[in-house]
Amino acid sequence: MSSKHIPQAVKYRQLAQEGRLLEGSTPLSALERLAGFIASSDGEVSYSLRFKKRRRDGRVLVKGSVNTNLTMICQYCLEPVSQAVAATISLVVVQSEEEADQLDSGEEALIVAGEELDPVAAIEDDLILALPMIARHGDENGSSACMEQLGYEKPAIDPGQDKPNPFAVLAKLKHPDLDN
Numbered sequence: 001m002s003s004k005h006i007p008q009a010v011k012y013r014q015l016a017q018e019g020r021l022l023e024g025s026t027p028l029s030a031l032e033r034l035a036g037f038i039a040s041s042d043g044e045v046s047y048s049l050r051f052k053k054r055r056r057d058g059r060v061l062v063k064g065s066v067n068t069n070l071t072m073i074c075q076y077c078l079e080p081v082s083q084a085v086a087a088t089i090s091l092v093v094v095q096s097e098e099e100a101d102q103l104d105s106g107e108e109a110l111i112v113a114g115e116e117l118d119p120v121a122a123i124e125d126d127l128i129l130a131l132p133m134i135a136r137h138g139d140e141n142g143s144s145a146c147m148e149q150l151g152y153e154k155p156a157i158d159p160g161q162d163k164p165n166p167f168a169v170l171a172k173l174k175h176p177d178l179d180n
Contacts, residue, residue, distance in 0.1 A: 006030070006047065012093055012117040015051035016060040022119060023048040028068065031124045037131055039080050040071040047123050049089065060093040062110060066123050072135035077146035081137050087130035091122060 006026040015022070028034065029041040049064035066087045074081040091110040094100045100109035110122055137146040 006119050006123065008120060009116040009118055011115055012051060012060050012062070012112065013115065016053045019050070019052050021048065021050050023064075026120070026123075028070070030120060031127065033124050034070075034127055037072070037128065038070045039073050042071070043069055045123065045127070047119075049119055049122070054092070062089060062091045062093060062117075062122060064089045066127055066130075068127065070131075072132075074136045074146055075134045076136050079137075079146065081135055083132055083135055085127060085130050085132075087126035089122060089126050093117065 006022070006024065010022070023046075025044040025046045027041070028038070028043045028045060031045065035041055045066060045068040047064065047066045049062055052061050052063070053059070054061050066089065068085055070083050070085050071080050072083050073079070090108065092103055092107050093112050094103070094109045095113065096111065100111060103109055110117070
């Protein structure tokens, strides 16, 4: 089932019984909680969610991926920067915290009350968790292009240069005759 807008509620058990795939794209503006982390809601999120039943206990698995480009604020120069964000989704649908506690370690729970699941919430949660810790302009070497633009220079470090030992002062205290 491909869609331009993601449905707000799906009958997850039925989708899992049929092994259905939800895929498509939805506008970033539909993800209201994500709006607090980004500078602009322009753009779209591509998603792919596969629903299936787990053999051992019959619980529903939701597996998939989410991809988008987000406009965030660079933490160095405070200008907008585009960040590619991708998340892999692997969730086990449970009805309560107690059921979530019974899952194997490494499994993530999606607690759903009732028979309908909100796929927007699952997508939004994983996108928020996949956001970079620090949004910044940069290149493939990890250096910041905006640092140079702001006039900050990267300190030159000569690998052959001997660095003074910060503990040399302590050696002088222990052996005062080393001054000479």
